[in-house]
Amino acid sequence: MIDPATHRQLYGRRQGHKLRTGQSALVETLLPQVAVPETGALDAGRLFGRDCPLELEIGFGAGEHLAGQAAMRPDHGFIGCEPFLNGVVGALNHIRDEALDNVRLHMGNAIDVIDRLPDASLTRVYLLHPDPWPKQRHAKRRMVNDGPLDLIAAKLMPGAEFRLGTDDPTYCAHAMMVMNRRRDFAWQAQEASDFLTRPGDWPETRYERKARRQRHEVWYFRYVRL
Numbered sequence: 552m553i554d555p556a557t558h559r560q561l562y563g564r565r566q567g568h569k570l571r572t573g574q575s576a577l578v579e580t581l582l583p584q585v586a587v588p589e590t591g592a593l594d595a596g597r598l599f600g601r602d603c604p605l606e607l608e609i610g611f612g613a614g615e616h617l618a619g620q621a622a623m624r625p626d627h628g629f630i631g632c633e634p635f636l637n638g639v640v641g642a643l644n645h646i647r648d649e650a651l652d653n654v655r656l657h658m659g660n661a662i663d664v665i666d667r668l669p670d671a672s673l674t675r676v677y678l679l680h681p682d683p684w685p686k687q688r689h690a691k692r693r694m695v696n697d698g699p700l701d702l703i704a705a706k707l708m709p710g711a712e713f714r715l716g717t718d719d720p721t722y723c724a725h726a727m728m729v730m731n732r733r734r735d736f737a738w739q740a741q742e743a744s745d746f747l748t749r750p751g752d753w754p755e756t757r758y759e760r761k762a763r764r765q766r767h768e769v770w771y772f773r774y775v776r777l
Contacts, residue, residue: 616640
């Protein structure tokens, strides 16, 4: 079971710099059109008006990866969850500028959306550069823990992918420990290059570019739901 005191609670700030007039207008006009409904069960029909494969990104940052994936597969429906208002604005810019009609956004906790989806309904889940919560006393807040992973596993169909990217060594070690003891996911790496090289269908994010500028190693993990 997921501990509501940890994984349903959002920590930290929700907004950074003040929004410009155009950004505020996007939030007022476009966000209501693409927002995930706040209540009730969710499925492809309710979200996109059609039956389609569903993919979900947890914490999409400024939306580069989410938009890139959505552009590559216009026949799929993409759900992005991000509590940070400035990140949501970034995704809205991509949706508008790239005319993406297959993206829905939730400004809040991803767990609240995942919980409302049917079991075995997702073809991919992405978790890229999550907050590492480096202090040991905060480790229970990390998304890669058995509670959230149990829920993610339930919502992924067999053969679907869970993708994790991080440049934080502590998070990398923690994630490998947690994932390696699970029996419902199979790590797809066969050699070191498989998790040290970004796959071609994995759009680069600004967080990844920043990590490389700081000379951080970046790790790319792909797990298949058994």
